[in-house]
Amino acid sequence: MKILVCISHVPDTTSKINFTDGDTKFDTNGVQFVINPNDEFGLTRAMWFKEKQGASVDVVNVGGPETEPTLRKALAIGADTAIRVNTEATDGFAVAKQLANVVKNGGYDLVIAGRESIDYNGGMVPGMLAGLTSANFVNNCISLEVDGTSAKAVREIDGGKETVSTTLPLVIGGQKGLVEESDLRIPNMRGIMMARKKPLNVVEPVDASAETASVKFEKPAPKGAVTLVDADNVGELVNLLHNEAKVI
Amino acid sequence: MSVLVYTESEQGKFKKVAFEVASYAKAVADQMGTTVTAVTINADDTSALGNYGVDKVLKVNDASLDKFNANAYASIIKQATEKEDAKVVIVSSSADSKYLAPLLAVDLNAGFASNVVEAPSSTSPFTVKRTAFTNKAFNMTTINSDVKLVAVSKNAFGLKENTASAAAEDFSASIPEIKVQVDAVDKVTGQVTIADAEVVVSGGRGLKGPENWGMIEELADVLGAATACSKPVSDLGWRPHSEHVGQTGKPVASNLYIAVGISGAIQHLAGINASKVKVVINTDPEAPFFKAADYGIVGDAFEVVPKLIEKLKEFKAQQ
Numbered sequence: 001m002k003i004l005v006c007i008s009h010v011p012d013t014t015s016k017i018n019f020t021d022g023d024t025k026f027d028t029n030g031v032q033f034v035i036n037p038n039d040e041f042g043l044t045r046a047m048w049f050k051e052k053q054g055a056s057v058d059v060v061n062v063g064g065p066e067t068e069p070t071l072r073k074a075l076a077i078g079a080d081t082a083i084r085v086n087t088e089a090t091d092g093f094a095v096a097k098q099l100a101n102v103v104k105n106g107g108y109d110l111v112i113a114g115r116e117s118i119d120y121n122g123g124m125v126p127g128m129l130a131g132l133t134s135a136n137f138v139n140n141c142i143s144l145e146v147d148g149t150s151a152k153a154v155r156e157i158d159g160g161k162e163t164v165s166t167t168l169p170l171v172i173g174g175q176k177g178l179v180e181e182s183d184l185r186i187p188n189m190r191g192i193m194m195a196r197k198k199p200l201n202v203v204e205p206v207d208a209s210a211e212t213a214s215v216k217f218e219k220p221a222p223k224g225a226v227t228l229v230d231a232d233n234v235g236e237l238v239n240l241l242h243n244e245a246k247v248i
Numbered sequence: 249m250s251v252l253v254y255t256e257s258e259q260g261k262f263k264k265v266a267f268e269v270a271s272y273a274k275a276v277a278d279q280m281g282t283t284v285t286a287v288t289i290n291a292d293d294t295s296a297l298g299n300y301g302v303d304k305v306l307k308v309n310d311a312s313l314d315k316f317n318a319n320a321y322a323s324i325i326k327q328a329t330e331k332e333d334a335k336v337v338i339v340s341s342s343a344d345s346k347y348l349a350p351l352l353a354v355d356l357n358a359g360f361a362s363n364v365v366e367a368p369s370s371t372s373p374f375t376v377k378r379t380a381f382t383n384k385a386f387n388m389t390t391i392n393s394d395v396k397l398v399a400v401s402k403n404a405f406g407l408k409e410n411t412a413s414a415a416a417e418d419f420s421a422s423i424p425e426i427k428v429q430v431d432a433v434d435k436v437t438g439q440v441t442i443a444d445a446e447v448v449v450s451g452g453r454g455l456k457g458p459e460n461w462g463m464i465e466e467l468a469d470v471l472g473a474a475t476a477c478s479k480p481v482s483d484l485g486w487r488p489h490s491e492h493v494g495q496t497g498k499p500v501a502s503n504l505y506i507a508v509g510i511s512g513a514i515q516h517l518a519g520i521n522a523s524k525v526k527v528v529i530n531t532d533p534e535a536p537f538f539k540a541a542d543y544g545i546v547g548d549a550f551e552v553v554p555k556l557i558e559k560l561k562e563f564k565a566q567q
């Protein structure tokens with residue numbers, strides 16, 4: 001089985017979110033970038049397929065040279081080859097078109113993406129990629145088994161879960177549950193050394209237009225101070241929630 | 249040229265988000281000087297959509313669509329879009345709509361903006377405000393394609409009552425071959441889900457262990473709320489993963505979010521920030537949650553929560 005894992009390069013979850021250039025650009029100053037958490041669950045599941053069932057695992061990112069350390073980390077975790085499509089990720093549709101080209105050229109059976117990236121939270125790349133490559137698609141995937149060309153997956157739905165069966169080629173939008181938090185791997189020294197020798201292929205982008213454009217960022221209005229209620233006067237909280245906040 | 253909206257139902261009845269997206273579609277249609285057409289799949293009575301400004305309803309009823317299928321549903325919405333020659337298509341942020349929307353965007357070659365929280369600030373260029381960085385910021389986005397697809401965040405726009413005719417007609421769409429088969433649906437019934445809840449009661453590591461969740465459930469019960477938890481609580485197996493909320497868990501956009509024994513780490517707050525009113529109960533006055541909350545009690549959850557339950561019961565009895 002040939003697996004492709006899509007890796008988004010995102011600010012660490014603790015990052016301060018600021019903007020520059022008249023609030024048009026994300027301020028990367030002092031920001032640490034990591035593998036998007038949803039993608040890391042997917043990559044770890046891909047490693048499981050590789051080790052338990054036999055599979056090759058490639059990772060791909062659409063982005064500039066600054067994303068290469070993130071791809072190297074994925075190689076250190078155990079991916080075989082990395083691909084970087086050398087273009088700025090402008091919108092979800094444009095990224096999906098670039099990825100679709102990689103998928104077509106690579107003949108992948110299974111593409112594992114994250115349900116959303118934690119920076120733009122678009123939640124659209126996996127589904128668009130499936131649409132563009134005419135692959136089957138399961139979103140919010142929390143469990144995946146593959147047997148030959150058949151796949152069984154569980155997806156999270158509002159208030160529960162759904163078990164589905166489908167066939168390869170398949171794209172999933174993955175998340176926690178694909179593997180557990182405790183299954184995530186921290187690259188060891190050997191992995192890091194080996195990653196340096198693994199191929200990281202830079203490919204040039206195809207012509208793909210973005211259908212949306214970011215105009216400007218805004219930060220939420222600063223919050224007013226908290227109203228504290230005395231622990232001995234809990235009734236006051238009920239009163240405030242009813243009469244002031246009007247939420248009960 | 250009408251604005252098309254997909255109004256979701258479950259077992260024939262509209263979900264609440266259906267009325268919210270209908271309200272949103274009406275606001276867009278007013279700005280563009282046009283009407284609203286809704287498409288429904290296996291909904292029974294569609295007249296209620298008129299109360300939120302829907303002029304016309306295209307009803308699709310087919311037993312083969314009883315189970316959700318993203319490709320089939322996307323295909324039907326696409327056919328409705330083409331029939332109406334709609335240039336703007338609106339969907340919700342439910343799990344099902346988030347699943348079908350990117351497929352629909354490809355089918356329609358439409359630019360897609362998700363997590364949209366306000367009516368467009370302009371319809372030419374078509375500009376919407378969406379959340380980014382998991383609620384830590386907003387992004388103004390223009391959609392430049394001919395057909396535009398918008399997914400509206402839950403509980404952001406709200407319900408806006410209106411009077412329109414919601415004239416229903418049967419719509420026979422062609423249904424593509426189903427390639428992802430649903431084998432089983434495992435859904436808790438009779439319990440409020442985090443996605444639908446107006447109130448969410450959430451517990452953190454400060455509750456010490458799973459045996460102490462009785463009072464959280466009781467508090468949720470009094471409020472008709474859903475229960476949720478912080479990430480370590482689900483990682484420790486005290487509560488199911490489906491209750492994990494935050495940046496890497498489920499987002500919460502309820503009217504009221506009550507956090508008990510949760511410190512308020514940045515990843516937690518990011519996921520619940522879209523909630524309108526936040527309450528924290530924590531022994532530590534320095535806990536970061538107090539900076540994010542609207543109301544707070546510095547105190548021991550094991551004393552405060554039972555008192556709160558009692559006071560809420562008294563309050564409910566008076567209502």
Ligand SMILES: Cc1cc2nc3c(=O)[nH]c(=O)nc-3n(C[C@H](O)[C@H](O)[C@H](O)COP(=O)(O)OP(=O)(O)OC[C@H]3O[C@@H](n4cnc5c(N)ncnc54)[C@H](O)[C@@H]3O)c2cc1C
Binds near residue numbers: 493529
């Ligand atoms: C990549 C990444 C992603 C993450 N994503 C998420 C996420 O999506 N969601 C999430 O929740 N976390 C997430 N986290 C974890 C987050 O950083 C925090 O560790 C976590 O939210 C803390 O959970 P907590 O508040 O329950 O526990 P703690 O931080 O241990 O806080 C417990 C609180 O309970 C209080 N307390 C103790 N006893 C009592 C008592 N008797 N009565 C009242 N209060 C009491 C304490 O004062 C303390 O403030 C993520 C972390 C990382 C690194």
